[in-house]
Amino acid sequence: MAVKSLREFIGLLEKYDMLVDIKDEVDWDLEASAIIRRAGELRGPGVLMEKIRDYPSWRYFGNGLGSWKGMALALGLPPDASPEEIEKRYLQGLEKPIKPKLLNEAPCQENVIMGDDVNLFHLPAPMVHDGDGGRYLLTGGFRITKDLDSEWVNWGMYRNMVHDERHLGGLVMPNSDMGIMYQKYIKKGQNMPVAIALSIDPVSFITSMAPVGVGVDEADVIGGMMGEPIEVVKAKTIDLPVPAHAEVILEGEVLPPEFAVDEGPFGEFTGYRVAPRMPRTVIKINCITYRNNPIIWIANMGTPMYDGCISIGWQASIRKRLLEAGIPVTAVNLAPECGATLMAIVATEVPYHGIANRIGDIIFGSPSLCTYINYVVVVEPDVDVYDYSQVLYAMSAQCHPGRSINIKKNEPTNPLNPYLSNYERRWMIGTKAVIDCTTPVYWSKQTEAPPKVGFKLIYPKEIQEKVVANWEKWGFKTRY
Numbered sequence: 001m002a003v004k005s006l007r008e009f010i011g012l013l014e015k016y017d018m019l020v021d022i023k024d025e026v027d028w029d030l031e032a033s034a035i036i037r038r039a040g041e042l043r044g045p046g047v048l049m050e051k052i053r054d055y056p057s058w059r060y061f062g063n064g065l066g067s068w069k070g071m072a073l074a075l076g077l078p079p080d081a082s083p084e085e086i087e088k089r090y091l092q093g094l095e096k097p098i099k100p101k102l103l104n105e106a107p108c109q110e111n112v113i114m115g116d117d118v119n120l121f122h123l124p125a126p127m128v129h130d131g132d133g134g135r136y137l138l139t140g141g142f143r144i145t146k147d148l149d150s151e152w153v154n155w156g157m158y159r160n161m162v163h164d165e166r167h168l169g170g171l172v173m174p175n176s177d178m179g180i181m182y183q184k185y186i187k188k189g190q191n192m193p194v195a196i197a198l199s200i201d202p203v204s205f206i207t208s209m210a211p212v213g214v215g216v217d218e219a220d221v222i223g224g225m226m227g228e229p230i231e232v233v234k235a236k237t238i239d240l241p242v243p244a245h246a247e248v249i250l251e252g253e254v255l256p257p258e259f260a261v262d263e264g265p266f267g268e269f270t271g272y273r274v275a276p277r278m279p280r281t282v283i284k285i286n287c288i289t290y291r292n293n294p295i296i297w298i299a300n301m302g303t304p305m306y307d308g309c310i311s312i313g314w315q316a317s318i319r320k321r322l323l324e325a326g327i328p329v330t331a332v333n334l335a336p337e338c339g340a341t342l343m344a345i346v347a348t349e350v351p352y353h354g355i356a357n358r359i360g361d362i363i364f365g366s367p368s369l370c371t372y373i374n375y376v377v378v379v380e381p382d383v384d385v386y387d388y389s390q391v392l393y394a395m396s397a398q399c400h401p402g403r404s405i406n407i408k409k410n411e412p413t414n415p416l417n418p419y420l421s422n423y424e425r426r427w428m429i430g431t432k433a434v435i436d437c438t439t440p441v442y443w444s445k446q447t448e449a450p451p452k453v454g455f456k457l458i459y460p461k462e463i464q465e466k467v468v469a470n471w472e473k474w475g476f477k478t479r480y
């Protein structure tokens with residue numbers, strides 16, 4: 001069953017004992033975010049905070065999607081659904097999109113504030129990390145914009161810092177969908193209308209941070225994932241559809257680049273505070289609408305885990321691209337524990353020499369994936385890509401340090417990579433590596449390829465079955 005709102009998601013987490021509900025007062029200035037950060041780092045539950053200093057009618061939420069269990073529940077699957085099943089649900093959305101349903105009225109517009117009454121400080125934007133350049137209102141939400149030349153409407157998750165009562169600022173990467181649309185408005189000398197949806201349902205969260213594709217409406221993909229249309233309502237001051245069950249909607253306009261104001265730094269998804277404070281795009285807010293007793297979803301980026309760490313859309317798109325290119329891939333893990341999108345672990349059959357490099361070329365050659373991924377680790381199908389002890393073992397034992405690490409220099413990169421020098425960051429100059437942990441195809445299985453000596457690999461099936469069948473009777477556990 002589709003989870004239609006953040007409130008329904010919180011109810012579901014509570015039902016599965018995956019929520020801590022804090023009734024004590026918490027401070028918007030670092031304390032609330034520190035709680036969410038620690039819950040994520042300890043692989044802990046979601047957190048609801050019911051009393052915020054200075055903001056009596058508001059609440060905070062965080063860390064609902066920082067685990068595979070949370071992701072499964074969000075997508076209407078049983079909590080023990082496998083990453084593959086979760087990936088399939090995302091692909092279902094891409095393959096069978098459903099158009100949104102337009103309502104005449106909606107919960108997100110229960111309260112309306114317009115024009116001179118708009119004051120962003122009436123909303124509890126948290127101070128997320130010590131050292132951030134300001135208070136960030138948009139961490140768990142997305143910006144809605146429309147293409148000038150077509151009906152394409154984009155829902156994309158990009159952060160936003162509060163500058164003053166009426167203005168927010170943030171990064172608009174030129175190669176992001178919003179960036180592509182923004183260039184067209186700049187050329188025409190027009191401000192771009194924008195709505196910002198805060199604290200949305202978790203399916204919209206997952207999809208707005210995924211590379212669904214240029215010209216594709218996230219709202220349709222969300223409907224496809226939910227198996228029914230997502231409900232939207234027309235914004236009050238601009239011609240844009242906004243999610244009906246969001247907690248808060250900000251309506252406004254993106255100002256031209258010459259109005260850019262210093263924004264950042266911010267503790268980033270790579271787990272470091274890397275990007276400098278510098279002039280970034282400004283959004284002017286003209287209208288705020290919100291639900292009664294509203295909730296602000298804080299996605300606390302940093303070291304793993306956090307909301308947004310499990311990039312299922314990115315992972316699905318890697319698998320799709322590899323399969324379309326004829327690679328006999330058996331599993332993919334865009335390892336959240338390695339920093340959201342920094343390392344892809346791919347298991348594949350090895351029908352020919354050089355398949356690991358081919359996989360690297362496909363991933364690094366994709367415009368949406370190329371900047372985010374630093375390492376592609378290729379293993380054989382017997383390695384469980386979700387078991388990091390097995391992956392590290394394959395890297396240590398099966399990868400020849402001299403001939404199996406293929407380093408690709410002068411590649412485009414994400415400037416938020418912590419290891420870049422200032423020069424490389426400024427010009428987005430990166431280096432990528434393919435770590436090939438497969439056995440060379442030209443080695444003889446009889447005389448050169450050493451057999452791996454594991455329980456499942458070297459004992460006859462009947463003996464394995466007998467040992468497993470008697471295991472607990474003999475006093476063993478299956479996990480220690």
Ligand SMILES: Cc1cc2nc3c(=O)[nH]c(=O)nc-3n(C[C@H](O)[C@H](O)[C@H](O)COP(=O)(O)O)c2cc1C
Nearest residue numbers: 139156157158159171173176177209210211299308
């Ligand atoms: C919490 C969160 C914040 C994000 N902030 C930004 C950001 O400020 N700028 C950016 O380019 N990408 C950001 N991303 C990644 C984008 O959401 C992702 O690249 C997405 O595909 C962008 O949408 P688009 O494909 O419609 O351009 C963020 C992701 C998450 C989970």
